[in-house]
Amino acid sequence: MRRHFKIFISSFLIIIFAAGNIMAAALTTQEILAKMQAQEATLQDLQFDLRQEIRFKELKERQTVLAKVIYKKPDLLYVEYKAPNEQLVLANKDNMIMYAKEKGQWQETMHQKISNLVGKQWKADYGVWTTTDLEKNYEVKSAVQGANTVVLKLAPKEKTYNFTMSIVINTKNWLPVKTLWEDDNQVITTNLQNIKVNTGVSDELFKFK
Numbered sequence: 001m002r003r004h005f006k007i008f009i010s011s012f013l014i015i016i017f018a019a020g021n022i023m024a025a026a027l028t029t030q031e032i033l034a035k036m037q038a039q040e041a042t043l044q045d046l047q048f049d050l051r052q053e054i055r056f057k058e059l060k061e062r063q064t065v066l067a068k069v070i071y072k073k074p075d076l077l078y079v080e081y082k083a084p085n086e087q088l089v090l091a092n093k094d095n096m097i098m099y100a101k102e103k104g105q106w107q108e109t110m111h112q113k114i115s116n117l118v119g120k121q122w123k124a125d126y127g128v129w130t131t132t133d134l135e136k137n138y139e140v141k142s143a144v145q146g147a148n149t150v151v152l153k154l155a156p157k158e159k160t161y162n163f164t165m166s167i168v169i170n171t172k173n174w175l176p177v178k179t180l181w182e183d184d185n186q187v188i189t190t191n192l193q194n195i196k197v198n199t200g201v202s203d204e205l206f207k208f209k
Contacts, residue, residue: 008205010086027196029142032150036174037131045072046128048195055187071128075114076206099209148172 052065070078077091086101094114099106138154145151154165163183181188
């Protein structure tokens with residue numbers, strides 16, 4: 001898995017689905033994934049506010065990351081970081097550009113072809129996952145947490161990089177509300193707020209600066 005921007009966003013997964021009320025306790029792992037997958041087709045765009053708390057184990061330090069994320073099918077992505085630094089990531093078809101704010105203006109810092117990326121899983125690196133991605137890359141186990149949430153516990157099938165991940169999903173709408181990502185060096189807790197789907201986001205937002 002690529003490591004650039006790892007500290008900012010790779011710990012959280014945006015599993016793209018919307019659904020109705022289902023009693024999570026009555027569902028198996030495969031049934032939960034099937035319900036998610038069945039609803040993915042209903043999503044056209046997704047946006048949310050991200051708050052991430054990063055704890056570095058050896059350094060005993062913490063960092064807070066704040067960002068706004070907007071995704072539009074099939075290949076448009078907008079990620080604006082507000083803290084700890086002002087940065088912007090735009091992906092449009094096969095092009096991805098990263099910016100940093102200097103003197104109030106966005107200045108390009110990196111431009112690359114998505115088709116050249118190792119594994120070509122750029123959406124996953126920025127938190128946009130599908131249930132197909134989950135089943136392909138992870139061993140998934142589920143556990144019920146409370147009346148309206150379910151926890152998916154994940155372990156990577158590729159053992160060259162050892163980490164664990166949990167996703168807390170609201171079973172009222174099948175959207176993730178919290179994730180926990182941990183490896184030997186850091187623990188990253190992510191909360192997703194103000195989640196909105198199918199708002200009719202304009203393609204203009206994803207044009208390069």
